[in-house]
Amino acid sequence: MLLTLLAAAGLALLRVRNLFAVVMLAGIYSLLSAGLFTVMDAVDVAFTEAAVGAGISTVLFLGALALCGHQENKPGHTPLLPLFVVLVTGGLLVWGTMDMPGFGDPANPVHHHVADHYIDESYHEIEIPNVVTSVLASYRGYDTMGETTVVFAAAVGVMILLAGRLGRRPRPEGKGDGG
Amino acid sequence: MSLDLLVSHYNYWVVIFLMMVGFYILISRGNLIKKVVGLNVFQTSVFMLYISMGKVNGGTPPILIYGETDVLYSNPLPHVLILTAIVVGIATTSVGLALAVRIKEAYGTIEEDEINAIEARTEATG
Numbered sequence A: 001m002l003l004t005l006l007a008a009a010g011l012a013l014l015r016v017r018n019l020f021a022v023v024m025l026a027g028i029y030s031l032l033s034a035g036l037f038t039v040m041d042a043v044d045v046a047f048t049e050a051a052v053g054a055g056i057s058t059v060l061f062l063g064a065l066a067l068c069g070h071q072e073n074k075p076g077h078t079p080l081l082p083l084f085v086v087l088v089t090g091g092l093l094v095w096g097t098m099d100m101p102g103f104g105d106p107a108n109p110v111h112h113h114v115a116d117h118y119i120d121e122s123y124h125e126i127e128i129p130n131v132v133t134s135v136l137a138s139y140r141g142y143d144t145m146g147e148t149t150v151v152f153a154a155a156v157g158v159m160i161l162l163a164g165r166l167g168r169r170p171r172p173e174g175k176g177d178g179g
Numbered sequence B: 001m002s003l004d005l006l007v008s009h010y011n012y013w014v015v016i017f018l019m020m021v022g023f024y025i026l027i028s029r030g031n032l033i034k035k036v037v038g039l040n041v042f043q044t045s046v047f048m049l050y051i052s053m054g055k056v057n058g059g060t061p062p063i064l065i066y067g068e069t070d071v072l073y074s075n076p077l078p079h080v081l082i083l084t085a086i087v088v089g090i091a092t093t094s095v096g097l098a099l100a101v102r103i104k105e106a107y108g109t110i111e112e113d114e115i116n117a118i119e120a121r122t123e124a125t126g
Helices: A002-015 A019-039 A044-066 A080-097 A115-126 A131-139 A143-161 B001-028 B032-054 B076-106 B111-126
Strands: none
Touching: A002 A019, A002 B001, A002 B032, A019 A044, A019 B032, A044 B032, A044 B076, A080 B001, A115 A131, A115 B076, A131 A143, A131 B076, A143 B076, B001 B032, B032 B076, B076 B111
16 A cells, blocks of 8 residues: 555655655655545645645755755764654554544544535535635635745745855745645 | 454554654754755645545545536545645745755754754854
């Protein structure tokens, strides 16, 4: 199953210390997750993840590596404390999922609060067959505008941070409005 | 009973495992770019958690089929939330990488312990 492959990619990310390999593995990880989103019926999310996660962010990482060098040092301290923190947090999260309803059950409460309304009525109200698009662009239009503001602010931040060198070598940034 | 639980919660548990891998990279590795990669892994696993919740067994993607009334669609709302989150995620990633590039210019390294050593030295002398 795809999830198991994803777990393997995650572990490889942890072990490898050449950062170029890490970035490539992160791209593979993104692409695998896009496949997983397709399997779970989230086609819009899948193509956004494939374009943004596997495409643009890989380009950004490679750009940063070109400027920063690509070999990671061996971690100096013992990993016991982080490992402990991670295990405790993971244990708590797994404990938390015990109360969650099973995967894919149509009777889950999450599917019966407002989702029915969007599925039943959005075509009469908006006349767009893709429910995700009509919610994103119409019902939650203000939120999407706020999101583009965030992307704009990030682009401005990157430009300010790199202002000194930007004249010589422009970087691609803030192009991620695939949604 | 426990096999049922394993089957119905397998998605959530693998997602939590990935989340913890990302978290571990974030807090145990000193290299700033590796930290940003860890943050991305964490973030993608949160996306998968949300999309898992939106899946309905036997459902189709939430694109309405004209003229059909008896179709089971997956829940579109998590998809909308995650689309927004992906875009905001790439924005934070790009700012984080830009910060790493600036730190490299100012300190000549992006390893956390070396930066701390340089900081300690300048505080001691200055």
